[in-house]
Amino acid sequence: MNISTIPLPSPSSLWATVRSVGTFNVACSFAALWAFVKLSRAFRWRLKTTQLRGPPRTSFIYGVSHDLASSQDSAEMYERWATEYGVAYMIPGVLGQTRIVLSDPRAIAHFYARETWTYVLTPLALVLMEASMGRGLLWSQGEDHRRQRKALTPAFSNAAIRKLTSVFYDSAYKAKGAWDTAIESSKDVDAVIEVQNWMSHISLDTIGIAGFSHDFGSLDGKRASVTKVFDTFGNNQQASTVNKVLRLLASPFPIITKMPTKRSNLMKKLSETMEEISNDLLVRSRREKDVNMSGRDEEKSIIGLLIKSEGQDAELRMSKEEVVAQMKTLLIAGYETISISLTWALIELSRHPDVQTRLREELLAFGADPTYDQLKASLPYLDAVVHEILRIHPPVGEFIRLVSMHVYMRIDIHNRSTGSGR
Numbered sequence: 001m002n003i004s005t006i007p008l009p010s011p012s013s014l015w016a017t018v019r020s021v022g023t024f025n026v027a028c029s030f031a032a033l034w035a036f037v038k039l040s041r042a043f044r045w046r047l048k049t050t051q052l053r054g055p056p057r058t059s060f061i062y063g064v065s066h067d068l069a070s071s072q073d074s075a076e077m078y079e080r081w082a083t084e085y086g087v088a089y090m091i092p093g094v095l096g097q098t099r100i101v102l103s104d105p106r107a108i109a110h111f112y113a114r115e116t117w118t119y120v121l122t123p124l125a126l127v128l129m130e131a132s133m134g135r136g137l138l139w140s141q142g143e144d145h146r147r148q149r150k151a152l153t154p155a156f157s158n159a160a161i162r163k164l165t166s167v168f169y170d171s172a173y174k175a176k177g178a179w180d181t182a183i184e185s186s187k188d189v190d191a192v193i194e195v196q197n198w199m200s201h202i203s204l205d206t207i208g209i210a211g212f213s214h215d216f217g218s219l220d221g222k223r224a225s226v227t228k229v230f231d232t233f234g235n236n237q238q239a240s241t242v243n244k245v246l247r248l249l250a251s252p253f254p255i256i257t258k259m260p261t262k263r264s265n266l267m268k269k270l271s272e273t274m275e276e277i278s279n280d281l282l283v284r285s286r287r288e289k290d291v292n293m294s295g296r297d298e299e300k301s302i303i304g305l306l307i308k309s310e311g312q313d314a315e316l317r318m319s320k321e322e323v324v325a326q327m328k329t330l331l332i333a334g335y336e337t338i339s340i341s342l343t344w345a346l347i348e349l350s351r352h353p354d355v356q357t358r359l360r361e362e363l364l365a366f367g368a369d370p371t372y373d374q375l376k377a378s379l380p381y382l383d384a385v386v387h388e389i390l391r392i393h394p395p396v397g398e399f400i401r402l403v404s405m406h407v408y409m410r411i412d413i414h415n416r417s418t419g420s421g422r
Contacts, residue, residue, distance in 0.1 A: 051090075052085070052086075052088060052089050052090040052100060053085040053086065053089055053090070054081065054085050054089040054090035054091050054092070054101075055081055055084075055085070055089075055091055055092075056092075057092040061094065061095065062093075062094055062248055063091065063092030063093045063094060063096075063097070063098075064091050064092055064093075065093055065094050065248050065251070066244075066248060069244060069247070069248065070244075074397065075392075075397070078101060078103070079103075081101070082101070082103040087102070087103040087104035087107070088100060088101070088102055088103070088104060088107055089101055093251065094248050094249060094251050094252055095249075095252045097251065097252060099400065111401075115401065116140070116141045116142055116145040116146075117141070117142055117404070118403065118404055119401035119402065119403060119404070120141050120142075120401055120402055120403075120404045121139070121141060121401060121402070122251070122400055122401065122402055123254045124250055124251050124254045124257070125400065125401075126139065126254075127254045127257050128257060131257065131267060131268070131271060132267055132270065132271050132328075132332060133271070133274075133325060133328045133329045133332055133333070134271075134275075134321065134322075134324060134325030134328055134329070135321065135322060135325050136148065136322060136325030136326045136328065136329040137149060137152065137325075137326060137329055138329050138333065139325070147316050147318075148316075148318060148322065148326065150316055151305060151306075151309045151316035151318060152302065152305055152306075152326065154305060155211075155301060155302040155305050158376075160301070161372065162372040162373070164210045165371070165372040165375075167206060167209050167210045168206060168210075169369055170209075171202045171205055171206045171209075171219060172202070174202075174205075174219040174220070175198050175201070175202055175219060178198075178219070179191075179193055179198075195343060195346055195347075196339070196343045199338075199339045199340075199342040199343045199346070200218075200335070200339040201218040201219045202219065202338075202339070202342065203334070203335050203336075203338040203339040203342065204216050204218045204226065204335055204339075205217070205218050205219050206338070207330065207331060207334045207335060207338070210302075211301070211302040211303065211330050211331075211334070212281045212285070212302065212303045212327070213285065213288075213301065213303060214281055214284070226273060226274070226277055226331070246259065246261065270332070271328065274327075274328040274331055274332060275324060275328060277327075277331070278324045278327035278328055278331070279324060281303065281327065282303075282306075282307070282323065282324070282327070285303045285304075285307060286307060302326075302330065303327075306318070306323045306326055306327065307323075309323065310323055336395065337395035337396070340393070340395045341389060341390065341393070341395050344389055344392075344393035345385070345386075345389045348388075348389060348392075348393075349385075355385065358381060359381055359382060359385055362379055362380075362381045362382060363379065363382065366378065366379075
């Protein structure tokens with residue numbers, strides 16, 4: 001049969017057919033097709049890869065995701081599974097999804113060495129990152145990530161951080177002064193200090209001064225707009241049952257994150273506030289750069305490098321949207337991780353007075369304010385304490401990525417050329 005003689009249906013006739021079948025039936029058909037494609041891919045993947053052991057599915061819908069989300073200590077669950085199933089094991093996820101968990105240091109090193117190229121962000125992570133922080137360093141992948149990271153690298157060199165040591169000391173002494181005042185003015189022997197709030201103030205002011213040459217004044221009692229949003233977001237961490245279910249289902253259906261829930265509205269407000277602050281800081285910094293004629297050191301600061309990257313002749317040029325995204329990323333991600341880690345450090349030191357005493361003795365051996373080089377190379381017990389705090393209380397609980405499609409293609413080609421099925 002000559003295929004050119006087959007009449008093609010017109011758009012109007014196609015629409016009439018759709019209406020006759022029914023919108024609901026069409027939607028069900030697309031859903032079934034989506035499920036079929038997903039299942040066929042999963043089945044094909046299982047045939048071509050080594051099957052790992054792992055815990056059984058406790059829920060037909062959620063796998064073990066609900067167990068992890070509702071657990072008081074999900075890290076303990078991961079460690080127990082690693083002991084039972086090995087350092088690389090598989091856990092069942094939502095709606096038939098599976099995840100491979102790595103506990104082996106060499107496997108983790110491989111994972112991070114090839115991050116953003118071989119292992120890419122999940123669709124859900126891309127949506128959440130873009131909504132909260134824009135298309136900055138944490139969102140970008142591959143060549144875009146390399147370009148953005150290279151543009152910011154000078155701001156995180158040893159030489160650049162050494163110059164910021166005084167900023168960290170200033171924030172610490174401001175907090176100490178406020179605590180001394182609270183203790184001295186207390187009628188009782190003891191004074192109650194909300195340590196987590198103070199760690200948040202230290203985090204915000206330090207990032208503002210070190211990264212953007214701007215003092216938010218949080219340690220001085222100022223209530224900037226960014227502080228209000230952070231505090232509101234922090235006080236609304238308890239999610240309802242419905243929100244917990246929506247979060248779990250957002251993994252296979254990222255569009256769920258677009259629903260106007262209380263948490264998503266807070267996240268939107270946080271992102272908008274961060275964008276306003278970032279734009280204000282950029283305008284002020286550009287103005288100061290035009291006035292300041294000795295700006296060589298300024299160019300190596302984060303805000304200086306970002307302004308430099310906006311230039312048309314910049315080697316590692318970033319768009320205005322990317323520049324603002326970097327600022328939002330550093331403000332949001334930096335604020336949260338620093339405040340959490342500092343809070344847990346003080347909690348653990350209060351629980352272990354012997355560790356606190358030994359750490360204090362090591363620090364005082366170099367005087368009241370050790371230099372950056374001493375902090376970096378001459379304080380092994382401090383280094384051990386910091387690493388242990390980050391090990392037992394990581395600010396980011398888990399890191400999930402997908403194997404990119406070009407890797408799948410490369411594996412398929414390799415398997416066919418060698419005749420191997422593994």
